[in-house]
Amino acid sequence: MSELRHHKIGLKDEDVLSMYETMLMARMIDERMWLLNRAGKIPFVISCQGQEAAQVGAAMALNNEIDYVLPYYRDLGVVLHFGMTAKDIMLSAFAKAEDPNSGGRQMPGHFGQKKNRIVTGSSPVTTQVPHAVGFGLAAKMKNEDFVAFTTFGEGSSNQGDFHEGINFASVHDLPVIFMCENNKYAISVPLDKQLNIEKVSDRAVGYGIYGDSVDGNDPLAVYEAISHARERARIGEGPSLIETVSYRLTPHSSDDDDSTYRAREEVEAAKKIDSIHTFGSYLKETGILSEEKEEEIRAKLRREIDEATDYAEKAPYAEPESMMNHVYGEE
Numbered sequence: 001m002s003e004l005r006h007h008k009i010g011l012k013d014e015d016v017l018s019m020y021e022t023m024l025m026a027r028m029i030d031e032r033m034w035l036l037n038r039a040g041k042i043p044f045v046i047s048c049q050g051q052e053a054a055q056v057g058a059a060m061a062l063n064n065e066i067d068y069v070l071p072y073y074r075d076l077g078v079v080l081h082f083g084m085t086a087k088d089i090m091l092s093a094f095a096k097a098e099d100p101n102s103g104g105r106q107m108p109g110h111f112g113q114k115k116n117r118i119v120t121g122s123s124p125v126t127t128q129v130p131h132a133v134g135f136g137l138a139a140k141m142k143n144e145d146f147v148a149f150t151t152f153g154e155g156s157s158n159q160g161d162f163h164e165g166i167n168f169a170s171v172h173d174l175p176v177i178f179m180c181e182n183n184k185y186a187i188s189v190p191l192d193k194q195l196n197i198e199k200v201s202d203r204a205v206g207y208g209i210y211g212d213s214v215d216g217n218d219p220l221a222v223y224e225a226i227s228h229a230r231e232r233a234r235i236g237e238g239p240s241l242i243e244t245v246s247y248r249l250t251p252h253s254s255d256d257d258d259s260t261y262r263a264r265e266e267v268e269a270a271k272k273i274d275s276i277h278t279f280g281s282y283l284k285e286t287g288i289l290s291e292e293k294e295e296e297i298r299a300k301l302r303r304e305i306d307e308a309t310d311y312a313e314k315a316p317y318a319e320p321e322s323m324m325n326h327v328y329g330e331e
Contacts, residue, residue: 004286009224013288019060019219020283023052025301026077027276029086032305033093033108037254041313042093046109047250048076051181053275054244055151056081057222058179061230062149068135070119070128070150073109074181078151083116086305090312097318103325104318126156129165129178136174136239147233149177149226154243155186157200166241170207175233177226178241181216183248188261204241216246217275249274 006016026048036042048055055077062069064082071078076089088100095104101112101120112120119135121128132150139146156162157180169176180200184191197203204211210232214221222244229240247270251258258267283289 005282006220006286009220009227011220011223013286015060016220016283017288019056019223020279020289021297021301022056022059022081023077023219023276023279024297025086025304026052026055026080028298028301028305029080029089030076032309033089034250034254036093036309042108043095044107045093045254046073046107047248047253048074050247050249050270050274051183051216051244052077053219053279054179054181054216054222054246057219058149058151058226058242058244060219061223061226062147063230064116066117066146067230068117068119068132068146068148070132070135070148071111071121072125072128072151072153072156072181073111073121074153074183075111075151079111079113079116079118082113082118084111084113084118086308087311088113090305090308091315094312094315095317096312096315097322098315103322126152126159126161128152129156129159129161130168132176132178133165133169133174136169136176136233137172139175140172145234147175147177147230149179149230151179151181153186154180154182154184154191154200155189155194156180157203158186158194166203166207166209166239169239170209173236173238175236176239177229177233178239179226180241180243182243182245183216184246185248185252185258185262187252187256188258190261199243201241201243207241209239209241210237211241211243213243213245216244217273217278219275219279246275247273 030048033045037045055075059078059081091099092101093108110121111118128150132148135148199213201211201213212225214225225242
């Protein structure tokens, strides 16, 4: 029997099963948040659906004991792998005091958790890119072995923060991985109105760094690309720009009506190559996953998400007296 694809890139059967479970958890949490939003229980959702393979494949290629991640607002799969829980995510969705990201002070998607090296993001898009470069500079100055990993959408690759950050990282050969999650739409603006090049990774050559584009619906391809980029960074070969190409299956956010700018047929066609189904099929074909095992995983995740939802809904909001905490310097 020929060697299985995931074995060729150094992953065991239990690794790819864990990869699938994290992808599925991200999808199921996201679906639950949409239901809560439509029921009027939470105010906002910004979705990861369609991008789970890229997020989890990449996160598993990093070292979640030493590396730092600077995610963008869709990166539920990344932060789950790096240690956030369903309860953490739901506390954020309900804006409760125990929310680890901001104590209920920010909208969902502003991930940050110091203990798991998830660096807090801010509301303006792409600011996480120069922040990641700062972490890369720290690694080089301190002669430490960690890598900084940051993500952003293809629309962000047109922002000044992207160009300034990537140029600085290039000039100083910093251990930073820039991963563009190209989901074809910057809110309502399609790819052909954003870029006049074939691939976002084509921009790497302008900065003299390594670039590559991979199928964002294939977590194994993403794992391999990010593993390679991490090794390059670790041995002093500098930053990489990796583009993962997928499709955003939901509207931009719960406040968006995507029917005004894209056809239903286009979205339905994308659902046929949804990574939750295609990667699940791969695992079934290789005998790693069965229908019974899949239902067992789904049932376990449903229980976990149910418990997280119930806990977060009943949890207290922040006390009004804490409103000015962390705003001004304190003695």
